[in-house]
Amino acid sequence: MSKLTGHRAVITGGGTGIGLACARSLAAQGAQVIIMGRDLVRLEAAAQTIPGAQAIQLDVTDADSVTAAFAKAAAGGAIDILVNNAGIVGAAAFHRTSMEEWQRIQAVNVEGLVRCTQAVIGPMMKSAYGRIVNIASIAGLRGGAYIAPYVASKHAVVGLTKSLSIEYAGTAVTFNAVCPGYVETAIVDNSVANIMAKTGRSREDALSELTKTNPQGRLIQPEEVAETVAWLCSPLSGSVSGQAITISGGAI
Structure with missing residues (x-):
């Protein structure tokens, strides 16, 4: 039996890149995967490449969209794995970055992640199994020129991961961040x-x-990130929580 047989996983931003690689990796371990994102056509095409996968449209910046998407996903059974992968980036000198641009990045990378996590944490904390993996960035552990809003958002993701790992340590839910280059x-x-x-x-x-x-x-290849995510979602990772794991070719 595969390690994740019987588990159901939601991956946001699951139609391409890291999200799609994570969905394929988790499905290969036996999980039933639900991929979410804004482009339903792209999601459905991606889902057709993964046996048993479901595609659900989601805008993480819209509270009603999050509520509806996760209700639809939960209708098929309890969600016990969440990979918060949806994210955006922008590049500009800080003094030329508008507040609108700053808020646009935080709305997806931070507030969207919070909405999705809150959508699953209630039932998950009462269950016997739970894994939440946040796709952060090495930018969440150090600075970077011309990407201040993105760096700030990923620092927030790492900080939230660490805080929630402590807050919910008495449950079966673990929280970890993966920080790729x-x-x-x-x-x-x-x-x-x-x-x-x-x-x-x-x-x-x-x-x-x-x-x-x-x-x-x-x-780095998306599959390399997905391999770490799959391990963090596995039963044998139950003692690993509150970590920010870098995948960066040795960069520190």
Whole structure:
């Protein structure tokens, strides 16, 4: 029997990149997965590649959308795994960052994560099993120029993870954060395009700006992040909580 047979997992931002890799990894371990995100067409296409997967539309910035999406997911059975992966990033000098842009990033990366966690924590804390994994970033452990709103949001995610691990230590629920460096996803593609547009550099030079932050000199693959997430969701990770695990090629 696979490690997660009988468990049901929700992955937000599950249609592409890290979220989709996590969904596939958890499904391979036997979990029934529900992928959520804003683009239902993309979600449904992704779900067709995962046996038994369900796709549910979700906007984490909308309270009513979160309530409806998680009610629909719970109608099929208790949710005992949540991977908070939905997130966005923006790049600009701090003195040129509007309050609207600041709030836009916090609304998804922090407030959205809080809404989704609150949607499952009540029933989960009363059950015999619970795993909540927050996809943060190495930016949640250190600073970074031109991405102050994103860095602040990911620091908040790491801090929340640590706080909740203590608050709910008397239950079967664990809380952990995974903190990758630059991962080969659409977000990184957008970052490369942004560097090219602002500096006139070639794609190769722009990409080198990102890979040089990794001592291994490469982008991390989504499947590498998903492997760690799957372990944190497994029965044998029950004593691991409140951790911020870096996946960064040795960067600290």
